Amino acid sequence: MGIIYRVNMSDLTARAEPIEGSAYEALGGRGLTSALVAAEVPPQCHALSAANKLVIAPGLLTGTGAPCAGRLSVGGKSPLTGTIKESNAGGMAALALAVLGIKAVVLEGAPQDRRLHRIAVDRQGVRIEPADELAGLGNYETVARQVGQFGDKAAYVSIGQAGEMRAAAASVAVTDVDSRPTRHCGRGGMGAVMGSKGVKLIVVDPAGGQRIQLADPDAFRRAVRRFADALGRHPLTGQTLPKYGTNILANVINEAGAYPTRNFSQGQFEGTEAISGERQHDTILARGGVIAHGCHRGCTIRCSRIYVDDQGNYVTKGPEYETVWAHGANCGISDLDAIARMDRMDDDFGLDTIETGATLAVAMEAGIIPFGDAQGAIRLLEEVAKGTPLGRLVASGAAVLGKTYGVSRVPTVKGQSLPAYDPRAVQGIGVTYATSTMGADHTAGYAITANVLGVGGRVDPLRPEGQVALSRNLQIATAAVDAAGLCLFVAFCLLDDPAALEAVCEMFSALLGRPFTGDDFVALGKRILTDERRFNAAAGFTAADDRLPDFFKTEKLAPHQITFAVPDEELDTLFNFAE
């Protein structure tokens, strides 16, 4: 029970396909996007050509009533990396699709012209409608113009100017509980793929939908309660994240000497205090903003917040840890209001905040503007919406801007920028950056857990020993979490509290009507990684691509005076697991 909508943008037709009996049965989220992309997209196609597909799928547990299970996965071949890609976000769209019984919307083909379309999804089906009047609009205005027609119960999945330009750092925006486009499938340029399909937005009206049917509703309810209890008990998901949001990490990672500063040239930033989660918390409360806000209904962690200016007016959601770092320490900027303004611009133009901040830092390394120049950074970002050559470069990511400006210190793997943890001072995350099927990606195997936070055990972050095993296990578990549609933050709890993993397995069992064990959970993760690796190999990726840039191996990072030391031969064993 469930359907896949195939939307053909070459001839503007749509058809529904039952998932039952198909190869995609009992898959969801990243499990479904990666299986479908691996099976149906030619690995060597141009990511912006008609041969690529954009797969939009809620998780397997989305719409069941499971807490924190509202992630929307968006997959395809990435124009940024050339690899397979899955990028997920919270917001309301996954839930809206799930309650309509929609397992995926697959955008296929591409229009011959440059016209834009709106795809309206509701319980009657799918309509493809012209939307040229939305051309050149940011995500905020795009959504605002729809809410009158579709209402605030609908969810909106859209692209801004960057996606229309088919820029490699373009995100897919998803509206939050307040119909604001603040949640983004940011990484890997999925917004450019959506733009290449001529789709400006997808409106999902959940009216008349219903919860996912469960094989054993009572068992499911019991498991949900156990899971919610575990999330509430864990200090990170129960206390720290709700209170301070993700940016609580700024001081923690800075203290660890792993907070990449000025394009990864130092591990500590002198301006950290001014942009920390604690400061953000105090600023938001003092100005009358909101903390402990959930990005979608059914979230019990509620790490989102609402950032307001000194007059109390809405600016943007509370900028996340990665965003604050990317536009802050990494650019030598310690002005929280300037960072919030850039976060808003990123969300509006439809840009991955990590890639964008990293690109601004490389622009600083290139000498286009000096490090620390917040107003200069804002001006560079404004170029994106104008579509100038410089703006297109900023929206194309650090690798392209670095290449265009002849910069040799460009912190990317497979063309995707490194996130907010220096891999020299947290060697486990370096393993994930190097080997992930997605290009440099912290969420793919978040080794900060055992390396820094003491979650799921302890592995010395400064030594190479044990990092590959740590990253391997995390990458496997994460793929399964992403398939479930669970927010990655539940992993803190899964790693520390056996009852939490049991509860998740019980939810799977009660949903599917068959036993689902921890081993099945691991097998699911391995299967997804295997699909993804197969795609990447066929696209031409080899062990030589599973490497950090040279300078992490040659430049010592202060304050630990350390280089990345995990040997290549060990990196090459990461995917040595039996499926």
Added chain:
Amino acid sequence: MGIIYRVNMSDLTARAEPIEGSAYEALGGRGLTSALVAAEVPPQCHALSAANKLVIAPGLLTGTGAPCAGRLSVGGKSPLTGTIKESNAGGMAALALAVLGIKAVVLEGAPQDRRLHRIAVDRQGVRIEPADELAGLGNYETVARQVGQFGDKAAYVSIGQAGEMRAAAASVAVTDVDSRPTRHCGRGGMGAVMGSKGVKLIVVDPAGGQRIQLADPDAFRRAVRRFADALGRHPLTGQTLPKYGTNILANVINEAGAYPTRNFSQGQFEGTEAISGERQHDTILARGGVIAHGCHRGCTIRCSRIYVDDQGNYVTKGPEYETVWAHGANCGISDLDAIARMDRMDDDFGLDTIETGATLAVAMEAGIIPFGDAQGAIRLLEEVAKGTPLGRLVASGAAVLGKTYGVSRVPTVKGQSLPAYDPRAVQGIGVTYATSTMGADHTAGYAITANVLGVGGRVDPLRPEGQVALSRNLQIATAAVDAAGLCLFVAFCLLDDPAALEAVCEMFSALLGRPFTGDDFVALGKRILTDERRFNAAAGFTAADDRLPDFFKTEKLAPHQITFAVPDEELDTLFNFAE
């Protein structure tokens, strides 16, 4: 007897190393550059980092008195493609180095600052001198400011603004017999590598030099005479090329339906007549220019020419076939004077004319300017010298500009633009483009010979059969020709006239003092290709990279209505040869 100069740009020191007894003994040209790069450059290093090396080497026969043996090879890891790279040009520098007994100048390391240097090479040795006063100058002005000091007998190897910007399409310029920087090692961004070393120019003063010592001077003289006779007898090298230059091909390739028009969207250009070699010949003669000009002393083919404006003033060398095509048919431009002006700009700024024209066409495909807009194209090129974001994009090549503007029809292989033969209508050259160790490169295995010109046999250009064998044999032979320092145009004669290949082998024998057969010639070519393939594999290249862009397999080319049909599995057999 011969030395390699190692010039360390990190500490500004130079040392001479005897080639005898080293691993590089009895190597020259591409044989030497590729062996040294494969042995000494980490395949995964950033091409603009201190770990890369720029190897500048005359051919093995350069300076011996052999005709047409004045090519200068420049090798390193390419910032454009990420592969190993050898790019060669005529001009006077190879001869100047050879008579000084210099087998190679190797630029190593990189300065910490952005200062520029001049490297002066003469019979006393090597001097590294500051040259900041040359910053921002084009090649013409750079050389003009040196000639007063070093004279018109010296040869100049320099970079323009593009190389200083470390742009991926930057060339290394070499002066011709008139001390003009008109001969370029164009492909693969070797000018950017030179720029990354902080070297603006190399002056080679051959004063006091002497011909290469020969083991058997009499035998060598006899072989030279036989070789020169063969070159004179062959219709292409004896008549057509001297009279019309390389651009004689325009009408031939257009007639074959293989003249890529408007970014490879058609195979014939309606404006071909106006930009043909015949028209160029008539125009040059009518205006008092020069035809049958040799780009270096010792050339008997003399396909170069001097293009003048309608007042008879020097504009540039006669634009070559590839240049006329790239800025002409490929951009929908049929104005020979506009093309000559762009050729001059390319030479002055230090840009590969093929990559630049291809990039302009992709800029047209992106809608930045319309196809056919000659003045618009000139304005875009002017941006390069100004160093604007758009100019840097133009100087970064078609792949980067295409990515930045979200273009899916980008005709590159391994990031390097396809030259002036559509691989659908000349399938043999498509095999070379796909498989060459250098990225798309016609000179690597010039299958136009048997496919179109009826040289070295005949293979139907429109059918896949026989193309892999044709390209394989040509790639092997070309590597050996490039090692010898011979102009590739001698290959027409080598393929058709057994006496010519015998003469070349006799020259090798008489130079080296040991028998050198046709088999040895083939073995030399195989050895070079094997070195290059090994480097590329370690850099992460696989069979998946040995492919043409998808659209050549899906879009039919008029007038033959044909797609590229050589199967992937056959492409993958290209390097199946015993060394």
